[in-house]
Amino acid sequence: MTELNYPAEHLSLTPLAYANGRPELMAIIRQQPADFRVEEILGFEPEGEGEHVFLWVEKTALNTQQVADALAKLANVAARQVSFSGMKDKNAITRQWFSVHLPGADNIDWQAINSPQIKLLTSTRHLRKLRRGVHRGNRFVITARNLQGATDSLTQRIAAITGTGVPNYFGEQRFGFDGANLRKAQQWFAGEFKPKRHQQGIYLSAARSWLFNQLLSQRVANQQWNKLLGGELLMLAGSHSVFPQDDDPELAQRLLDGDIHLTGPLYGKPGQGNKHCQQQVAVLEQALFDSYPQLLAGLEKAGLKAERRALRLIPENFEYQLDADVLECRFSLTSGCFATAVMRELLNYQVAGREA
Structure with a gap:
Protein backbone atom coordinates (compact mmCIF):
# COMPACT_ATOMS: atom_id res chain seq x y z
CA MET A 1 0.00 0.00 0.00
CA THR A 2 1.24 3.44 -0.91
CA GLU A 3 1.99 5.51 2.18
CA LEU A 4 -0.08 8.61 2.74
CA ASN A 5 2.34 11.52 2.64
CA TYR A 6 0.86 14.91 1.80
CA PRO A 7 3.32 17.85 1.80
CA ALA A 8 1.86 20.51 4.10
CA GLU A 9 0.02 23.33 2.28
CA HIS A 10 1.62 22.54 -1.09
CA LEU A 11 -1.05 22.86 -3.76
CA SER A 12 -0.24 21.92 -7.33
CA LEU A 13 -1.78 20.05 -10.23
CA THR A 14 0.39 16.97 -9.83
CA PRO A 15 -0.42 13.94 -12.05
CA LEU A 16 -3.36 11.90 -10.79
CA ALA A 17 -3.29 8.10 -10.63
CA TYR A 18 -4.80 6.04 -13.46
CA ALA A 19 -7.18 3.15 -12.84
CA ASN A 20 -5.81 1.13 -15.76
CA GLY A 21 -2.29 2.53 -16.05
CA ARG A 22 -1.25 5.50 -18.15
CA PRO A 23 -2.47 5.02 -21.76
CA GLU A 24 0.20 4.55 -24.39
CA LEU A 25 -1.95 5.78 -27.26
CA MET A 26 -1.35 9.52 -27.72
CA ALA A 27 -3.65 12.10 -29.32
CA ILE A 28 -4.66 15.77 -29.39
CA ILE A 29 -8.10 16.98 -28.36
CA ARG A 30 -9.76 20.41 -28.68
CA GLN A 31 -7.91 21.37 -31.85
CA GLN A 32 -11.07 23.29 -32.73
CA PRO A 33 -14.38 23.94 -30.95
CA ALA A 34 -16.19 21.33 -33.08
CA ASP A 35 -13.90 18.64 -31.62
CA PHE A 36 -15.61 18.99 -28.24
CA ARG A 37 -19.42 19.00 -28.37
CA VAL A 38 -21.66 19.03 -25.32
CA GLU A 39 -25.44 18.85 -25.13
CA GLU A 40 -27.20 19.36 -21.83
CA ILE A 41 -29.78 16.76 -20.77
CA LEU A 42 -32.28 18.78 -18.77
CA GLY A 43 -34.27 15.82 -17.45
CA PHE A 44 -37.65 17.57 -17.56
CA GLU A 45 -39.78 19.47 -20.07
CA PRO A 46 -40.48 23.20 -19.55
CA GLU A 47 -44.19 23.63 -18.94
CA GLY A 48 -44.78 26.29 -21.59
CA GLU A 49 -46.07 28.93 -19.16
CA GLY A 50 -44.85 30.86 -16.14
CA GLU A 51 -42.69 33.84 -15.19
CA HIS A 52 -39.44 32.44 -16.58
CA VAL A 53 -38.44 32.38 -20.25
CA PHE A 54 -36.45 29.22 -21.02
CA LEU A 55 -33.97 29.53 -23.91
CA TRP A 56 -32.22 26.59 -25.61
CA VAL A 57 -28.95 28.04 -26.89
CA GLU A 58 -25.98 26.75 -28.87
CA LYS A 59 -22.73 28.58 -28.19
CA THR A 60 -19.31 28.33 -29.83
CA ALA A 61 -16.01 29.34 -28.21
CA LEU A 62 -17.79 31.26 -25.43
CA ASN A 63 -18.18 30.44 -21.76
CA THR A 64 -21.60 30.14 -20.16
CA GLN A 65 -21.37 33.42 -18.27
CA GLN A 66 -20.66 35.34 -21.47
CA VAL A 67 -23.90 34.05 -22.97
CA ALA A 68 -25.81 34.81 -19.76
CA ASP A 69 -24.49 38.38 -19.84
CA ALA A 70 -25.54 38.78 -23.48
CA LEU A 71 -29.05 37.56 -22.66
CA ALA A 72 -29.32 39.96 -19.70
CA LYS A 73 -28.27 42.86 -21.94
CA LEU A 74 -30.76 41.92 -24.64
CA ALA A 75 -33.61 41.61 -22.11
CA ASN A 76 -32.47 44.75 -20.26
CA VAL A 77 -32.52 42.94 -16.92
CA ALA A 78 -30.03 42.51 -14.08
CA ALA A 79 -27.53 39.68 -14.43
CA ARG A 80 -29.08 37.91 -11.43
CA GLN A 81 -32.32 37.45 -13.41
CA VAL A 82 -30.55 35.12 -15.86
CA SER A 83 -29.95 31.56 -14.65
CA PHE A 84 -28.42 28.35 -15.96
CA SER A 85 -27.93 24.86 -14.59
CA GLY A 86 -24.27 24.23 -15.35
CA MET A 87 -21.11 25.86 -16.65
CA LYS A 88 -20.13 24.51 -20.05
CA ASP A 89 -16.73 24.40 -21.73
CA LYS A 90 -15.52 27.47 -23.61
CA ASN A 91 -13.34 25.81 -26.24
CA ALA A 92 -16.27 23.77 -27.54
CA ILE A 93 -19.66 23.82 -29.24
CA THR A 94 -22.25 23.34 -26.52
CA ARG A 95 -26.01 23.41 -26.16
CA GLN A 96 -27.64 24.33 -22.88
CA TRP A 97 -30.68 25.94 -21.30
CA PHE A 98 -30.88 29.43 -19.81
CA SER A 99 -33.79 31.01 -17.97
CA VAL A 100 -34.66 34.71 -17.76
CA HIS A 101 -37.07 35.98 -15.11
CA LEU A 102 -39.61 37.98 -17.12
CA PRO A 103 -43.06 38.09 -15.52
CA GLY A 104 -45.74 39.55 -17.74
CA ALA A 105 -45.67 40.02 -21.49
CA ASP A 106 -42.58 39.01 -23.44
CA ASN A 107 -41.98 41.51 -26.24
CA ILE A 108 -38.30 40.71 -26.69
CA ASP A 109 -36.95 39.59 -30.05
CA TRP A 110 -34.85 36.70 -28.74
CA GLN A 111 -33.58 35.94 -32.26
CA ALA A 112 -31.57 39.16 -31.98
CA ILE A 113 -29.10 37.21 -29.81
CA ASN A 114 -27.98 35.22 -32.87
CA SER A 115 -24.39 35.72 -33.98
CA PRO A 116 -21.55 33.56 -35.32
CA GLN A 117 -21.00 32.37 -31.72
CA ILE A 118 -24.55 32.23 -30.33
CA LYS A 119 -27.58 30.53 -31.89
CA LEU A 120 -31.04 30.50 -30.31
CA LEU A 121 -32.59 27.08 -30.98
CA THR A 122 -35.91 27.44 -29.18
CA SER A 123 -37.71 29.41 -26.47
CA THR A 124 -40.55 28.58 -24.10
CA ARG A 125 -41.68 29.35 -20.55
CA HIS A 126 -41.59 27.63 -17.19
CA LEU A 127 -43.00 28.26 -13.71
CA ARG A 128 -39.64 28.17 -11.95
CA LYS A 129 -36.15 29.51 -12.63
CA LEU A 130 -33.39 27.21 -13.78
CA ARG A 131 -31.27 26.35 -10.74
CA ARG A 132 -27.65 25.19 -10.61
CA GLY A 133 -27.14 21.47 -10.91
CA VAL A 134 -30.74 20.51 -11.73
CA HIS A 135 -29.97 19.07 -15.16
CA ARG A 136 -29.71 15.31 -15.32
CA GLY A 137 -26.52 15.10 -17.34
CA ASN A 138 -24.67 15.87 -20.58
CA ARG A 139 -24.05 14.14 -23.89
CA PHE A 140 -20.56 14.45 -25.35
CA VAL A 141 -19.07 14.01 -28.80
CA ILE A 142 -15.28 14.25 -28.54
CA THR A 143 -12.89 14.02 -31.47
CA ALA A 144 -9.26 13.10 -30.82
CA ARG A 145 -6.81 13.72 -33.67
CA ASN A 146 -3.24 12.79 -34.62
CA LEU A 147 -3.38 9.42 -32.89
CA GLN A 148 0.08 7.99 -32.32
CA GLY A 149 0.82 4.48 -31.15
CA ALA A 150 -0.80 1.07 -31.39
CA THR A 151 -4.60 1.00 -31.21
CA ASP A 152 -4.67 -2.69 -30.25
CA SER A 153 -5.55 -1.95 -26.61
CA LEU A 154 -8.34 0.49 -27.47
CA THR A 155 -11.14 -2.09 -27.34
CA GLN A 156 -9.88 -3.47 -24.04
CA ARG A 157 -9.67 -0.03 -22.45
CA ILE A 158 -13.14 0.90 -23.63
CA ALA A 159 -14.49 -2.34 -22.14
CA ALA A 160 -12.89 -1.44 -18.80
CA ILE A 161 -14.22 2.12 -18.93
CA THR A 162 -17.79 1.10 -19.75
CA GLY A 163 -17.76 -1.93 -17.46
CA THR A 164 -16.18 -0.76 -14.23
CA GLY A 165 -16.04 3.00 -14.81
CA VAL A 166 -13.26 5.51 -14.23
CA ILE A 314 -19.61 5.03 -15.49
CA PRO A 315 -20.30 6.56 -18.92
CA GLU A 316 -23.56 5.60 -20.60
CA ASN A 317 -24.23 4.79 -24.25
CA PHE A 318 -20.54 4.78 -25.14
CA GLU A 319 -19.86 4.56 -28.88
CA TYR A 320 -16.70 5.18 -30.85
CA GLN A 321 -15.45 5.37 -34.41
CA LEU A 322 -11.83 5.00 -35.43
CA ASP A 323 -10.82 6.37 -38.84
CA ALA A 324 -7.07 6.35 -39.53
CA ASP A 325 -5.59 8.72 -36.94
CA VAL A 326 -8.92 10.20 -35.77
CA LEU A 327 -11.01 8.78 -32.93
CA GLU A 328 -14.54 10.02 -32.22
CA CYS A 329 -16.16 9.09 -28.89
CA ARG A 330 -19.81 9.57 -27.93
CA PHE A 331 -21.14 9.07 -24.42
CA SER A 332 -23.36 10.52 -21.70
CA LEU A 333 -22.47 11.45 -18.12
CA THR A 334 -24.54 12.49 -15.13
CA SER A 335 -24.31 16.15 -14.15
CA GLY A 336 -21.15 17.22 -12.35
CA CYS A 337 -18.95 14.64 -14.10
CA PHE A 338 -16.15 15.57 -16.50
CA ALA A 339 -15.66 14.04 -19.94
CA THR A 340 -11.91 14.51 -19.58
CA ALA A 341 -11.98 12.02 -16.68
CA VAL A 342 -13.15 9.44 -19.22
CA MET A 343 -10.78 10.46 -22.01
CA ARG A 344 -7.68 10.46 -19.79
CA GLU A 345 -8.19 6.72 -19.13
CA LEU A 346 -8.48 6.09 -22.86
CA LEU A 347 -5.78 8.34 -24.32
CA ASN A 348 -2.60 10.09 -23.27
CA TYR A 349 -3.97 13.30 -24.73
CA GLN A 350 -2.66 16.81 -25.06
CA VAL A 351 -4.59 20.08 -24.93
CA ALA A 352 -2.95 23.24 -26.25
CA GLY A 353 0.50 21.78 -25.66
CA ARG A 354 -0.31 20.56 -22.15
CA GLU A 355 -0.23 16.88 -21.30
CA ALA A 356 -3.24 15.39 -19.46
Whole structure:
Protein backbone atom coordinates (compact mmCIF):
# COMPACT_ATOMS: atom_id res chain seq x y z
CA MET A 1 0.00 0.00 0.00
CA THR A 2 1.24 3.44 -0.91
CA GLU A 3 1.99 5.51 2.18
CA LEU A 4 -0.08 8.61 2.74
CA ASN A 5 2.34 11.52 2.64
CA TYR A 6 0.86 14.91 1.80
CA PRO A 7 3.32 17.85 1.80
CA ALA A 8 1.86 20.51 4.10
CA GLU A 9 0.02 23.33 2.28
CA HIS A 10 1.62 22.54 -1.09
CA LEU A 11 -1.05 22.86 -3.76
CA SER A 12 -0.24 21.92 -7.33
CA LEU A 13 -1.78 20.05 -10.23
CA THR A 14 0.39 16.97 -9.83
CA PRO A 15 -0.42 13.94 -12.05
CA LEU A 16 -3.36 11.90 -10.79
CA ALA A 17 -3.29 8.10 -10.63
CA TYR A 18 -4.80 6.04 -13.46
CA ALA A 19 -7.18 3.15 -12.84
CA ASN A 20 -5.81 1.13 -15.76
CA GLY A 21 -2.29 2.53 -16.05
CA ARG A 22 -1.25 5.50 -18.15
CA PRO A 23 -2.47 5.02 -21.76
CA GLU A 24 0.20 4.55 -24.39
CA LEU A 25 -1.95 5.78 -27.26
CA MET A 26 -1.35 9.52 -27.72
CA ALA A 27 -3.65 12.10 -29.32
CA ILE A 28 -4.66 15.77 -29.39
CA ILE A 29 -8.10 16.98 -28.36
CA ARG A 30 -9.76 20.41 -28.68
CA GLN A 31 -7.91 21.37 -31.85
CA GLN A 32 -11.07 23.29 -32.73
CA PRO A 33 -14.38 23.94 -30.95
CA ALA A 34 -16.19 21.33 -33.08
CA ASP A 35 -13.90 18.64 -31.62
CA PHE A 36 -15.61 18.99 -28.24
CA ARG A 37 -19.42 19.00 -28.37
CA VAL A 38 -21.66 19.03 -25.32
CA GLU A 39 -25.44 18.85 -25.13
CA GLU A 40 -27.20 19.36 -21.83
CA ILE A 41 -29.78 16.76 -20.77
CA LEU A 42 -32.28 18.78 -18.77
CA GLY A 43 -34.27 15.82 -17.45
CA PHE A 44 -37.65 17.57 -17.56
CA GLU A 45 -39.78 19.47 -20.07
CA PRO A 46 -40.48 23.20 -19.55
CA GLU A 47 -44.19 23.63 -18.94
CA GLY A 48 -44.78 26.29 -21.59
CA GLU A 49 -46.07 28.93 -19.16
CA GLY A 50 -44.85 30.86 -16.14
CA GLU A 51 -42.69 33.84 -15.19
CA HIS A 52 -39.44 32.44 -16.58
CA VAL A 53 -38.44 32.38 -20.25
CA PHE A 54 -36.45 29.22 -21.02
CA LEU A 55 -33.97 29.53 -23.91
CA TRP A 56 -32.22 26.59 -25.61
CA VAL A 57 -28.95 28.04 -26.89
CA GLU A 58 -25.98 26.75 -28.87
CA LYS A 59 -22.73 28.58 -28.19
CA THR A 60 -19.31 28.33 -29.83
CA ALA A 61 -16.01 29.34 -28.21
CA LEU A 62 -17.79 31.26 -25.43
CA ASN A 63 -18.18 30.44 -21.76
CA THR A 64 -21.60 30.14 -20.16
CA GLN A 65 -21.37 33.42 -18.27
CA GLN A 66 -20.66 35.34 -21.47
CA VAL A 67 -23.90 34.05 -22.97
CA ALA A 68 -25.81 34.81 -19.76
CA ASP A 69 -24.49 38.38 -19.84
CA ALA A 70 -25.54 38.78 -23.48
CA LEU A 71 -29.05 37.56 -22.66
CA ALA A 72 -29.32 39.96 -19.70
CA LYS A 73 -28.27 42.86 -21.94
CA LEU A 74 -30.76 41.92 -24.64
CA ALA A 75 -33.61 41.61 -22.11
CA ASN A 76 -32.47 44.75 -20.26
CA VAL A 77 -32.52 42.94 -16.92
CA ALA A 78 -30.03 42.51 -14.08
CA ALA A 79 -27.53 39.68 -14.43
CA ARG A 80 -29.08 37.91 -11.43
CA GLN A 81 -32.32 37.45 -13.41
CA VAL A 82 -30.55 35.12 -15.86
CA SER A 83 -29.95 31.56 -14.65
CA PHE A 84 -28.42 28.35 -15.96
CA SER A 85 -27.93 24.86 -14.59
CA GLY A 86 -24.27 24.23 -15.35
CA MET A 87 -21.11 25.86 -16.65
CA LYS A 88 -20.13 24.51 -20.05
CA ASP A 89 -16.73 24.40 -21.73
CA LYS A 90 -15.52 27.47 -23.61
CA ASN A 91 -13.34 25.81 -26.24
CA ALA A 92 -16.27 23.77 -27.54
CA ILE A 93 -19.66 23.82 -29.24
CA THR A 94 -22.25 23.34 -26.52
CA ARG A 95 -26.01 23.41 -26.16
CA GLN A 96 -27.64 24.33 -22.88
CA TRP A 97 -30.68 25.94 -21.30
CA PHE A 98 -30.88 29.43 -19.81
CA SER A 99 -33.79 31.01 -17.97
CA VAL A 100 -34.66 34.71 -17.76
CA HIS A 101 -37.07 35.98 -15.11
CA LEU A 102 -39.61 37.98 -17.12
CA PRO A 103 -43.06 38.09 -15.52
CA GLY A 104 -45.74 39.55 -17.74
CA ALA A 105 -45.67 40.02 -21.49
CA ASP A 106 -42.58 39.01 -23.44
CA ASN A 107 -41.98 41.51 -26.24
CA ILE A 108 -38.30 40.71 -26.69
CA ASP A 109 -36.95 39.59 -30.05
CA TRP A 110 -34.85 36.70 -28.74
CA GLN A 111 -33.58 35.94 -32.26
CA ALA A 112 -31.57 39.16 -31.98
CA ILE A 113 -29.10 37.21 -29.81
CA ASN A 114 -27.98 35.22 -32.87
CA SER A 115 -24.39 35.72 -33.98
CA PRO A 116 -21.55 33.56 -35.32
CA GLN A 117 -21.00 32.37 -31.72
CA ILE A 118 -24.55 32.23 -30.33
CA LYS A 119 -27.58 30.53 -31.89
CA LEU A 120 -31.04 30.50 -30.31
CA LEU A 121 -32.59 27.08 -30.98
CA THR A 122 -35.91 27.44 -29.18
CA SER A 123 -37.71 29.41 -26.47
CA THR A 124 -40.55 28.58 -24.10
CA ARG A 125 -41.68 29.35 -20.55
CA HIS A 126 -41.59 27.63 -17.19
CA LEU A 127 -43.00 28.26 -13.71
CA ARG A 128 -39.64 28.17 -11.95
CA LYS A 129 -36.15 29.51 -12.63
CA LEU A 130 -33.39 27.21 -13.78
CA ARG A 131 -31.27 26.35 -10.74
CA ARG A 132 -27.65 25.19 -10.61
CA GLY A 133 -27.14 21.47 -10.91
CA VAL A 134 -30.74 20.51 -11.73
CA HIS A 135 -29.97 19.07 -15.16
CA ARG A 136 -29.71 15.31 -15.32
CA GLY A 137 -26.52 15.10 -17.34
CA ASN A 138 -24.67 15.87 -20.58
CA ARG A 139 -24.05 14.14 -23.89
CA PHE A 140 -20.56 14.45 -25.35
CA VAL A 141 -19.07 14.01 -28.80
CA ILE A 142 -15.28 14.25 -28.54
CA THR A 143 -12.89 14.02 -31.47
CA ALA A 144 -9.26 13.10 -30.82
CA ARG A 145 -6.81 13.72 -33.67
CA ASN A 146 -3.24 12.79 -34.62
CA LEU A 147 -3.38 9.42 -32.89
CA GLN A 148 0.08 7.99 -32.32
CA GLY A 149 0.82 4.48 -31.15
CA ALA A 150 -0.80 1.07 -31.39
CA THR A 151 -4.60 1.00 -31.21
CA ASP A 152 -4.67 -2.69 -30.25
CA SER A 153 -5.55 -1.95 -26.61
CA LEU A 154 -8.34 0.49 -27.47
CA THR A 155 -11.14 -2.09 -27.34
CA GLN A 156 -9.88 -3.47 -24.04
CA ARG A 157 -9.67 -0.03 -22.45
CA ILE A 158 -13.14 0.90 -23.63
CA ALA A 159 -14.49 -2.34 -22.14
CA ALA A 160 -12.89 -1.44 -18.80
CA ILE A 161 -14.22 2.12 -18.93
CA THR A 162 -17.79 1.10 -19.75
CA GLY A 163 -17.76 -1.93 -17.46
CA THR A 164 -16.18 -0.76 -14.23
CA GLY A 165 -16.04 3.00 -14.81
CA VAL A 166 -13.26 5.51 -14.23
CA PRO A 167 -12.17 7.67 -11.28
CA ASN A 168 -14.59 10.59 -10.99
CA TYR A 169 -11.90 13.28 -11.02
CA PHE A 170 -12.69 16.96 -11.41
CA GLY A 171 -11.30 18.01 -14.78
CA GLU A 172 -8.39 20.40 -15.26
CA GLN A 173 -10.76 23.19 -16.37
CA ARG A 174 -12.07 23.38 -12.79
CA PHE A 175 -8.67 24.73 -11.69
CA GLY A 176 -8.13 27.35 -14.37
CA PHE A 177 -5.24 27.64 -16.79
CA ASP A 178 -2.15 26.10 -15.22
CA GLY A 179 -3.95 25.90 -11.86
CA ALA A 180 -4.55 29.65 -11.55
CA ASN A 181 -7.86 29.25 -9.68
CA LEU A 182 -6.21 27.00 -7.14
CA ARG A 183 -3.41 29.48 -6.49
CA LYS A 184 -5.91 32.30 -6.11
CA ALA A 185 -7.82 30.28 -3.53
CA GLN A 186 -4.67 29.72 -1.52
CA GLN A 187 -3.73 33.42 -1.69
CA TRP A 188 -7.24 34.40 -0.62
CA PHE A 189 -7.19 32.05 2.35
CA ALA A 190 -3.74 33.37 3.32
CA GLY A 191 -5.17 36.92 3.43
CA GLU A 192 -3.09 38.16 0.50
CA PHE A 193 -6.12 39.52 -1.37
CA LYS A 194 -9.92 39.38 -1.42
CA PRO A 195 -11.53 38.26 -4.66
CA LYS A 196 -14.58 39.90 -6.15
CA ARG A 197 -17.85 38.30 -5.18
CA HIS A 198 -18.42 36.61 -8.55
CA GLN A 199 -14.94 35.05 -8.36
CA GLN A 200 -15.26 33.57 -4.88
CA GLY A 201 -17.36 30.58 -5.89
CA ILE A 202 -14.83 29.67 -8.59
CA TYR A 203 -11.91 29.69 -6.15
CA LEU A 204 -13.80 27.84 -3.42
CA SER A 205 -14.83 25.17 -5.89
CA ALA A 206 -11.25 24.79 -7.12
CA ALA A 207 -9.94 24.34 -3.57
CA ARG A 208 -12.26 21.60 -2.45
CA SER A 209 -12.23 19.91 -5.86
CA TRP A 210 -8.46 19.70 -5.53
CA LEU A 211 -8.80 18.08 -2.08
CA PHE A 212 -11.24 15.55 -3.49
CA ASN A 213 -8.90 14.70 -6.39
CA GLN A 214 -5.98 14.14 -4.00
CA LEU A 215 -7.96 11.70 -1.88
CA LEU A 216 -9.33 9.87 -4.92
CA SER A 217 -5.90 9.65 -6.56
CA GLN A 218 -4.51 8.07 -3.39
CA ARG A 219 -7.28 5.48 -3.35
CA VAL A 220 -6.77 4.77 -7.06
CA ALA A 221 -3.02 4.29 -6.52
CA ASN A 222 -3.80 1.79 -3.75
CA GLN A 223 -6.51 0.09 -5.85
CA GLN A 224 -9.10 1.08 -3.25
CA TRP A 225 -11.31 3.40 -5.32
CA ASN A 226 -13.84 0.74 -6.30
CA LYS A 227 -13.78 -1.74 -3.43
CA LEU A 228 -15.17 -1.53 0.08
CA LEU A 229 -12.81 -0.74 2.92
CA GLY A 230 -14.40 -0.07 6.29
CA GLY A 231 -16.65 2.79 7.33
CA GLU A 232 -17.58 3.86 3.79
CA LEU A 233 -20.28 6.33 2.90
CA LEU A 234 -22.04 5.01 -0.20
CA MET A 235 -24.09 6.79 -2.86
CA LEU A 236 -26.99 5.31 -4.75
CA ALA A 237 -26.31 5.51 -8.49
CA GLY A 238 -28.32 8.19 -10.27
CA SER A 239 -28.94 10.16 -7.08
CA HIS A 240 -27.17 12.08 -4.34
CA SER A 241 -28.60 9.81 -1.64
CA VAL A 242 -25.81 8.82 0.78
CA PHE A 243 -25.93 6.02 3.35
CA PRO A 244 -23.33 4.38 5.61
CA GLN A 245 -21.80 0.98 4.99
CA ASP A 246 -23.35 -1.77 7.08
CA ASP A 247 -23.12 -5.56 7.30
CA ASP A 248 -25.30 -6.14 4.24
CA PRO A 249 -23.55 -9.01 2.38
CA GLU A 250 -24.91 -7.73 -0.95
CA LEU A 251 -23.06 -4.39 -0.84
CA ALA A 252 -19.97 -5.72 -2.62
CA GLN A 253 -22.06 -7.11 -5.48
CA ARG A 254 -24.12 -3.91 -5.73
CA LEU A 255 -20.85 -1.96 -5.99
CA LEU A 256 -19.65 -4.32 -8.71
CA ASP A 257 -22.93 -3.94 -10.57
CA GLY A 258 -22.73 -0.13 -10.48
CA ASP A 259 -25.88 0.17 -8.35
CA ILE A 260 -23.93 2.06 -5.68
CA HIS A 261 -20.65 4.01 -5.56
CA LEU A 262 -18.07 4.78 -2.91
CA THR A 263 -17.85 8.48 -2.05
CA GLY A 264 -15.21 11.02 -1.09
CA PRO A 265 -15.41 14.35 0.71
CA LEU A 266 -16.28 17.76 -0.68
CA TYR A 267 -14.96 19.55 2.37
CA GLY A 268 -17.03 22.04 4.32
CA LYS A 269 -18.62 22.68 7.69
CA PRO A 270 -20.52 19.63 8.95
CA GLY A 271 -24.23 20.35 8.86
CA GLN A 272 -27.02 18.98 10.96
CA GLY A 273 -27.82 15.44 9.91
CA ASN A 274 -24.54 14.95 8.02
CA LYS A 275 -23.36 11.36 7.94
CA HIS A 276 -19.69 10.64 8.69
CA CYS A 277 -17.35 8.00 7.37
CA GLN A 278 -15.79 5.73 9.97
CA GLN A 279 -12.91 3.32 10.57
CA GLN A 280 -10.32 2.95 7.77
CA VAL A 281 -11.97 5.49 5.47
CA ALA A 282 -12.06 8.11 8.22
CA VAL A 283 -8.33 7.59 8.82
CA LEU A 284 -7.55 8.05 5.10
CA GLU A 285 -9.56 11.25 4.82
CA GLN A 286 -8.30 12.73 8.08
CA ALA A 287 -4.69 12.19 6.95
CA LEU A 288 -5.41 14.42 3.97
CA PHE A 289 -7.26 17.06 6.00
CA ASP A 290 -4.51 17.29 8.63
CA SER A 291 -2.00 18.31 5.97
CA TYR A 292 -3.95 21.37 4.78
CA PRO A 293 -5.29 23.27 7.80
CA GLN A 294 -5.22 26.64 6.04
CA LEU A 295 -7.19 25.28 3.11
CA LEU A 296 -9.78 23.74 5.41
CA ALA A 297 -10.07 26.92 7.48
CA GLY A 298 -10.68 28.97 4.34
CA LEU A 299 -13.43 26.64 3.15
CA GLU A 300 -15.10 26.64 6.55
CA LYS A 301 -14.90 30.42 6.88
CA ALA A 302 -16.63 30.77 3.53
CA GLY A 303 -19.54 28.79 4.97
CA LEU A 304 -19.45 25.83 2.60
CA LYS A 305 -21.34 22.82 3.87
CA ALA A 306 -19.77 19.37 3.73
CA GLU A 307 -20.97 17.15 0.88
CA ARG A 308 -20.02 13.82 -0.69
CA ARG A 309 -19.18 12.96 -4.29
CA ALA A 310 -19.04 9.54 -5.96
CA LEU A 311 -15.50 8.23 -6.46
CA ARG A 312 -16.50 6.54 -9.70
CA LEU A 313 -18.34 7.47 -12.87
CA ILE A 314 -19.61 5.03 -15.49
CA PRO A 315 -20.30 6.56 -18.92
CA GLU A 316 -23.56 5.60 -20.60
CA ASN A 317 -24.23 4.79 -24.25
CA PHE A 318 -20.54 4.78 -25.14
CA GLU A 319 -19.86 4.56 -28.88
CA TYR A 320 -16.70 5.18 -30.85
CA GLN A 321 -15.45 5.37 -34.41
CA LEU A 322 -11.83 5.00 -35.43
CA ASP A 323 -10.82 6.37 -38.84
CA ALA A 324 -7.07 6.35 -39.53
CA ASP A 325 -5.59 8.72 -36.94
CA VAL A 326 -8.92 10.20 -35.77
CA LEU A 327 -11.01 8.78 -32.93
CA GLU A 328 -14.54 10.02 -32.22
CA CYS A 329 -16.16 9.09 -28.89
CA ARG A 330 -19.81 9.57 -27.93
CA PHE A 331 -21.14 9.07 -24.42
CA SER A 332 -23.36 10.52 -21.70
CA LEU A 333 -22.47 11.45 -18.12
CA THR A 334 -24.54 12.49 -15.13
CA SER A 335 -24.31 16.15 -14.15
CA GLY A 336 -21.15 17.22 -12.35
CA CYS A 337 -18.95 14.64 -14.10
CA PHE A 338 -16.15 15.57 -16.50
CA ALA A 339 -15.66 14.04 -19.94
CA THR A 340 -11.91 14.51 -19.58
CA ALA A 341 -11.98 12.02 -16.68
CA VAL A 342 -13.15 9.44 -19.22
CA MET A 343 -10.78 10.46 -22.01
CA ARG A 344 -7.68 10.46 -19.79
CA GLU A 345 -8.19 6.72 -19.13
CA LEU A 346 -8.48 6.09 -22.86
CA LEU A 347 -5.78 8.34 -24.32
CA ASN A 348 -2.60 10.09 -23.27
CA TYR A 349 -3.97 13.30 -24.73
CA GLN A 350 -2.66 16.81 -25.06
CA VAL A 351 -4.59 20.08 -24.93
CA ALA A 352 -2.95 23.24 -26.25
CA GLY A 353 0.50 21.78 -25.66
CA ARG A 354 -0.31 20.56 -22.15
CA GLU A 355 -0.23 16.88 -21.30
CA ALA A 356 -3.24 15.39 -19.46
